[in-house]
Amino acid sequence: MAAPRRAADGRLDTRPGPDPAGPPLPPGTTSLDLGGRAEALVAVPGGPSGARPLLVFCHGAGGEAAQSLAAVGDVATARGVAVLATTSVSTTWDLLAGGLGRDVAVLDAALQEVAAGLAVSRVALGGFSDGGSYALSLGLANGDLFEAVLAFSPGFVAPPGREGRPRIWVAHGTHDRVLPVERCGRRVAQQLSTAGYDVTYDEFDGGHVVTPGLVTAALDTWLGPSG
Template sequence: MVTERDKYKTGRLTVTPPGKHTAKAEFTTGVEQLSLDNKKDGFIYVPKEYDSSRPAALAVMLHGAGGSAEQGLSLLRQYADANNIILIAPAARKYSWDIIVSDAFGPDVIFIEQALELAFEKYVIDPAHVAIGGFSDGASYALCLGLTNGDLFTHLIAFSPGFVFTLENTGKPAVFISHGVNDPVLRIDPCGRRIASQLKRQGLAVNYVEFDGVHEIPAHISGSAMEWFTGRGTKSR
């Protein structure tokens, strides 16, 4: 018998990209819990001036190992209002993401799918701007899921990733990778530089940025990622 986890064992999501831009149900702006799990949940952030007549960009942002959904939300929250971006920040089922903890896709893929279904049902999303990203382990996992589901995610944002792993690749998402040249946690040569080169060889459009720093996301780096994702000048609140 095929279990729900077996259905997601390659990391493929079954949720379909947002379709026709139509008005959705009533909504509230600001931060709300996803209310998908009573122990390890997550958050959704809707920009203050969200209007269903103007499709919003969507970014799923993933925390690092041992982090929290709050950390994932904080990665781009300062840009959400000014750039009309809805943020989803799930919590990993364990201390980090499933492919890292158990060498297999499963419960985190399912939870992220549920969060996306919620957003697509409730809000009007621009299908040309659907991103998944994160920091550290969250960046690695974002690359894994993003490359597996490149027909859904148009942009991948990886702040200091450690690796990338896929069982199948779909689509050609655009990729932003940043890495500190003095990162002592995930060293730049076997991590950021290697990953960027690997993805370029696969024919992907990769915006790779190195900075003079450690395992961190300086403000100018997150700002550059936003400018790249939105296709316009960076705005913050």
């Protein structure tokens, strides 16, 4: 089935805001009903009601939404940040598997469900490995939605277009044997800096991983140390 034109352009239509129209999403993890085989999970922090930051997170190749929540969910929700994660339709994201379309459409549908039930103050897009590359590429094309892009061990950046000027955080391990830092993280950070983006590059002594410390550093860059 051909992807909708908008999805094929990599553009997302949904804009979550502070005044959801539907019943509230409960605290904890909820599986969103998107129809068909599409899978999406949202983790909502407990605590006082009110608009919250929303982090959309993309898993690595061969992963699924639950792995995204396992990687970043505990640290994020402890900071009062809700996390939305979808599972790629194929073994990796559509941009790397034939072209943008189906995963963009699923993500837009998931954002629509979240926007109906969660008051959102600000939105960032993040991801790990292939998901990091996807987050950078989709994030630059939707900088009017995502104010920051948080990329853990990305391989490349290939936006279908550019809209807005999101802030960029990139982390990469010096001992990464999956996506070597010299031709991946360092190169991506330099490309984005040269293009005029506000880039924070965090090179660490480690491999192809997401750690709680890195998640904290990413959130600090996005929200501020006490955000």
